[in-house]
Amino acid sequence: MIGIIDYGSGNVQAIATIYKNLNIDYQVISDKSDLKKADKLILPGVGAFDATMQQLIDSGLRDELSDLVINKKVPILGICVGLQVMGFGSDEGDLPGLGWIQGRVKKFNINKIESKPKLPHMGWNTIKDIQNHSLFKGIDNQFGFYFVHSFYFECEKEQNILTTSNYGGEFTSSIYDNHIFGTQFHPEKSHGNGVQLLKNFAELELC
Amino acid sequence: MLRSRIIPCLLVHNKGLVKTVNFKEPKYVGDPINAVKIFNEKEVDELIVLDIDATKENRGPNIEMIKNLADECRMPFCYGGGITTVEQAIKIINLGAEKVALSYSALNNINLCQEIGAITGNQSVVVVLDVKKKKLFGGYDIYTHNGTKKSKWKLDDLVAKLEEIGIGEIVINSIDNDGTMQGYDTALVENIRKKCSMPITVLGGAGTLDDIKKLISKFKIIGAAAGSLFVFKGKYRAVLISYPNLQERTPLY
Numbered sequence: 001m002i003g004i005i006d007y008g009s010g011n012v013q014a015i016a017t018i019y020k021n022l023n024i025d026y027q028v029i030s031d032k033s034d035l036k037k038a039d040k041l042i043l044p045g046v047g048a049f050d051a052t053m054q055q056l057i058d059s060g061l062r063d064e065l066s067d068l069v070i071n072k073k074v075p076i077l078g079i080c081v082g083l084q085v086m087g088f089g090s091d092e093g094d095l096p097g098l099g100w101i102q103g104r105v106k107k108f109n110i111n112k113i114e115s116k117p118k119l120p121h122m123g124w125n126t127i128k129d130i131q132n133h134s135l136f137k138g139i140d141n142q143f144g145f146y147f148v149h150s151f152y153f154e155c156e157k158e159q160n161i162l163t164t165s166n167y168g169g170e171f172t173s174s175i176y177d178n179h180i181f182g183t184q185f186h187p188e189k190s191h192g193n194g195v196q197l198l199k200n201f202a203e204l205e206l207c
Numbered sequence: 208m209l210r211s212r213i214i215p216c217l218l219v220h221n222k223g224l225v226k227t228v229n230f231k232e233p234k235y236v237g238d239p240i241n242a243v244k245i246f247n248e249k250e251v252d253e254l255i256v257l258d259i260d261a262t263k264e265n266r267g268p269n270i271e272m273i274k275n276l277a278d279e280c281r282m283p284f285c286y287g288g289g290i291t292t293v294e295q296a297i298k299i300i301n302l303g304a305e306k307v308a309l310s311y312s313a314l315n316n317i318n319l320c321q322e323i324g325a326i327t328g329n330q331s332v333v334v335v336l337d338v339k340k341k342k343l344f345g346g347y348d349i350y351t352h353n354g355t356k357k358s359k360w361k362l363d364d365l366v367a368k369l370e371e372i373g374i375g376e377i378v379i380n381s382i383d384n385d386g387t388m389q390g391y392d393t394a395l396v397e398n399i400r401k402k403c404s405m406p407i408t409v410l411g412g413a414g415t416l417d418d419i420k421k422l423i424s425k426f427k428i429i430g431a432a433a434g435s436l437f438v439f440k441g442k443y444r445a446v447l448i449s450y451p452n453l454q455e456r457t458p459l460y
Contacts, residue, residue, distance in 0.1 A: 013303040017278055046300070047328040110404075115427045117406040120330045120375060123428070124252055125209045143453065146253075146283055147209075148305065148330045148375075167209055189283045189305065191250040 002202055003038025006030040007059035009052045010044025010082060014188040018195055024202045032064045040202065041065070041074055044188075045081030049105065049151070050093030052081045066098060075179040077201050083175065083182030084153055092151050101177050102156040113168035119150040125185070127163040127173055134204060135174075135181060136163065138196050145185035145193055147173075152184060179206045210460045211423045212252040214432040215450060216410055217242055219258045219272070219288070226434050227259075228386030230337070230354035236438045236446045239272065243279045249450035253283045255308065255378070255408075255432060257335070261289025262311050263352050268295055270302070277303030285333055296323040300331055306375060308333040311351035314358050314365070320374050330375040338362060338395065339382040347395065354382045363402060370403040377403070378432065381411030388414025388435050391422050400426060408432050416451055420459045 002019055006012045006028045019026040029035055043065075045052050056062050068074040078086050087097045090105035097105075110118045126144040129136050144165070152171040155161050162181070165173040174183040181201065187194035217239065218225050224242055225233035236242075239256065246254055256276060261268060268289045277284055280303070287308025290296055296307045307327075313320050313334045324332045337354055338347040349358040349365065369377060379399060381392045391412045400407060408430025413419055419431040440447040451459070 008301075011303050011305075013278060014280070018281070046331070047326065051326065116400060116404045117428060118404040120406070121209065122330060122375070122406050123209050123212050123430075144210075148283070150330070186283070186305075189281065191247070191281050194281070 002026040003029045041076040043078040043082035049090040053095040078182035121167045122148045145190040212430045215437040216255040258288025332374045335378040376406040378408045384412030
């Protein structure tokens with residue numbers, strides 16, 4: 001079962017609708033005790049970094065979630081700010097992140113973005129597949145995905161970069177470390193590509 | 208590379224979809240959910256749905272309708288109409304809309320944009336400016352309540368203020384060009400583009416894909432929204448929901 005974590009941030013319903021239409025077993029989880037029932041987890045996220053981190057703390061889910069992901073190696077997919085909280089912290093806020101993947105969240109340098117608009121980076125952008133990972137099996141890289149953000153994740157280790165995209169320079173658009181995944185874009189709002197990626201995540205065989 | 212967005216804009220009136228000309232003569236064009244299903248199939252870049260009755264009738268947003276639409280949308284979805292409180296905006300975002308569009312309530316109380324943005328993130332806050340050319344002396348006035356009430360805000364001042372407080376996007380809607388299918392008012396867009404660096408979506412006047420192409424080639428990254436173009440076909444304005452497929456729209460970006 002895919003557990004979609006509902007802690008008051010992100011587009012839980014859109015993800016649930018996609019799994020429902022795919023006939024893939026899922027559950028929207030807002031209670032700590034339900035987290036361990038899931039074979040895989042999805043951590044959505046929309047909004048400011050600190051607000052999202054605080055919601056995760058206030059929901060009482062954070063520690064159980066970290067235990068499941070780090071000690072029990074439960075696969076997880078973070079989306080947008082759900083990816084950003086996986087690092088050590090963000091230029092956008094003061095709270096520490098979950099520290100699952102080595103890296104920090106930085107603001108786009110608007111001096112490098114030549115034309116207007118500057119920020120947010122909003123709309124459909126292409127991706128460059130770095131790892132050829134099975135999470136991106138059957139994805140049309142040129143059709144790409146829907147993005148809306150002003151901050152991006154900067155990995156300390158190149159090996160954690162799954163895909164990159166370009167906005168005033170190349171930036172990391174998805175990350176992974178073994179069973180931990182994160183996409184800066186919104187698969188739940190990215191038509192066929194997004195459905196394919198969520199299906200791939202459900203079907204991933206990880207050890 | 209980031210692409211411009213080509214965005215159908217749907218108007219809700221008496222629970223059905225309509226299309227207007229100069230904000231008047233609403234013509235019924237179909238059922239909202241059915242239209243979303245078609246636009247899912249066409250893989251549209253984004254969708255804007257505006258309830259044009261809500262503010263005029265002095266009522267809040269129709270939450271049930273928004274929930275049904277958001278559940279169905281596989282693309283980013285922006286809802287506008289009747290939002291006057293932070294709670295309503297958050298409720299709508301939590302139902303699965305990416306963005307909330309404000310018009311009268313933002314013009315009446317600009318702080319509302321910041322209050323919503325503090326919780327949802329600024330990227331989710333959209334302000335729609337319905338503008339009309341002044342009869343004399345040039346320039347534009349801003350209207351609310353479906354083009355029936357003139358706002359005290361001067362266009363330039365308002366754009367500067369929105370840039371200062373930081374919102375996700377402005378939608379510039381030309382009342383003069385609405386439904387005419389004679390092309391966008393690019394002079395209007397140029398003036399606003401010069402004065403701000405936030406994302407802009409332009410609405411009002413698109414009659415052909417060439418109008419969209421011209422807009423994008425002039426402004427590079429922009430939202431090109433249209434109503435009539437995506438709901439009517441032919442000179443007799445037969446109702447037919449359409450949207451260019453990827454092959455047809457690739458040359459437009």
